[in-house]
Amino acid sequence: MSEATSEILLFQVGPRAFAAVVHDAVRIGSVREVPAGDLVVETALGMPFARERGIVVASHDDGCERTLVVDQVIGVRSVPEVDVQPLPAFAAACLSSGAVIGFVMIDEAPMLLVDLPALVRERPGAAPTESPTERC
Amino acid sequence: MADPKEAPQGDPAAQAPPPEAWFFCLRLLGGRYAFEAPLVTEVVRLGPLTRLPAAPAFLPGVFTHRGEVLPVLDIGQLVGHGAVTIRPSTRAAIVHCGPWKVAVVSDAVEGLVAIPRRALEAPPAESSGVAEFLSAVGRDRAGSIAILDLPRLVETARARAVPAGSGHA
Numbered sequence: 001m002s003e004a005t006s007e008i009l010l011f012q013v014g015p016r017a018f019a020a021v022v023h024d025a026v027r028i029g030s031v032r033e034v035p036a037g038d039l040v041v042e043t044a045l046g047m048p049f050a051r052e053r054g055i056v057v058a059s060h061d062d063g064c065e066r067t068l069v070v071d072q073v074i075g076v077r078s079v080p081e082v083d084v085q086p087l088p089a090f091a092a093a094c095l096s097s098g099a100v101i102g103f104v105m106i107d108e109a110p111m112l113l114v115d116l117p118a119l120v121r122e123r124p125g126a127a128p129t130e131s132p133t134e135r136c
Numbered sequence: 137m138a139d140p141k142e143a144p145q146g147d148p149a150a151q152a153p154p155p156e157a158w159f160f161c162l163r164l165l166g167g168r169y170a171f172e173a174p175l176v177t178e179v180v181r182l183g184p185l186t187r188l189p190a191a192p193a194f195l196p197g198v199f200t201h202r203g204e205v206l207p208v209l210d211i212g213q214l215v216g217h218g219a220v221t222i223r224p225s226t227r228a229a230i231v232h233c234g235p236w237k238v239a240v241v242s243d244a245v246e247g248l249v250a251i252p253r254r255a256l257e258a259p260p261a262e263s264s265g266v267a268e269f270l271s272a273v274g275r276d277r278a279g280s281i282a283i284l285d286l287p288r289l290v291e292t293a294r295a296r297a298v299p300a301g302s303g304h305a
Contacts, residue, residue, distance in 0.1 A: 016187075044190040090236040090290070091198060091207040094297035097190035103198070103205050110186045110198060110205050 004081045008104050010074035010111070011055060014046040017111060019104040022076055024116040026056040026065060034067045040120045041069045044097035057116040066120040079104055084113065097122060156250040159274075160229060161281060162242035165217050165266060168279065169242075170249060171286035175231045179245055182208070182226045192297045196222065199239070206230065209238040211284075214293050215266040233290040240286075249276050256283070268292075 007022040031039060031054035039054070041047065054067035083105040086092070099119035103110035159170035185197035185208065194214035198205050208228060213219050220226070220241045228239035251274040259270035259282070269292070272283040 046189065085205055088198060088205055088207045088237065090209075090238050090294065091188060091191070091195060093236075093294045094192055094195050094207075095188060095190050096192075096297070100189060103186070105200070108200070109184065110200055112186065112188070 005078045006081050006084050006104075008077050008079050008084075008113075009055070010077060010106070011070045012072040012074060013043070013048050013070050016046070017074060018045060018114050019106070019111045020055075020114045020116045024057060026058050028053070028055055028073050030054070031067055031069055038065065038067050039069055040066050043068065043119050044099055044122060045114065045119070055116065057120045059117055059121055068116060068120055077106070079106070085110075153253065155252055155254075157253050157256065159249050159251060159281065159283060161246035161249045162229065162240070163244040163246060164220060164242040165212055165215070168246065168281045169211075169266070169284050170274075170281050171231070171284045173248055175233060175286055176229045177232060178230050179227055179247075180230060180239070181224075182222060182228050182239070182241065185222060192293075193219070194293055195297070196241075201230070201239075206237065206239045209240050209290065209293065211240060211242075211266070211289065214289070214296075215269070217265070231286060231290075233287040236290050236294065238290060246278075249278075249281065251276055251281065259283075 009020045009022045009025055011018055031051055034054060041051065048069045048071045050071060051069050053071065053073060054069050055073065056065050056067050058065055084102060086102040087100065099115050099122055100112055101115045102113040104113050158173040160173045160176045161168055161170040180201050183199040185199050187197045188195060194210050196208050196210050196219065198207050210220050220243060222241060226241055227245045228241045229245065230239050256272040256274045259273055260267055269284050269289040270282050271285040274281050274283060
């Protein structure tokens with residue numbers, strides 16, 4: 001009997017690696033052609049070193065696509081669902097970001113699990129919009 | 137035979153509080169601090185910390201213990217003193233305070249201490265720093281001990297943190 005698993009996307013922002021549910025990512029690609037207003041550069045996860053790669057995320061609210069700038073997309077891993085854990089209650093009550101929702105145990109170490117739509121919605125450091133995009 | 141009216145009724149220990157109170161003692165902030173012993177479930181050596189983004193300074197990270205992810209509480213940071221230096225040898229007391237389960241880090245763990253209840257005194261009337269969270273001060277053979285109201289301290293920490301979701305608009 002096989003155990004239930006979750007598909008987890010691993011990516012890096014700055015010096016740290018993070019995890020997200022793979023279905024939250026619409027696609028992955030270069031950010032060079034993405035309008036500045038659609039880029040989400042500074043988030044609760046910190047600042048990326050460069051503006052090369054991006055994870056396109058659809059907002060839960062309006063379906064608008066935003067591109068989270070990341071330094072590296074590490075890959076996708078299938079992990080047992082028992083290795084996906086929520087944030088401890090005290091930590092959840094203390095964080096100023098609602099985008100960090102839990103942990104994925106990777107090689108017996110907890111890696112932060114991020115709600116990508118919530119993260120791009122917070123958008124504390126989105127690049128300034130020069131002109132409104134047609135989609136949103 | 138003694139007159140039953142003059143003899144103690146039943147077990148005296150069941151009628152009066154025990155003469156000693158048990159506390160769990162830590163060394164931090166350059167002194168000895170303790171809190172109610174029943175709050176502590178175990179003492180563990182901290183594993184590698186995973187830092188949390190957007191976390192207040194008193195929450196330096198989380199670690200895994202027996203497959204459970206536990207948040208670490210640094211009382212020094214909460215009360216405006218320096219952070220406890222976290223080393224591979226650092227130990228933490230896992231405590232339950234109401235709904236919250238946290239690992240309190242310290243410079244050193246002394247363990248259980250018994251303090252005669254009559255030796256407990258009211259804390260200084262200061263309201264800043266760690267004094268804000270003192271419920272009593274006591275003394276044992278090793279010296280004075282400040283008694284922390286840990287449930288109030290933990291609840292205050294949570295209240296001082298920005299609630300999730302309201303930090304960034």
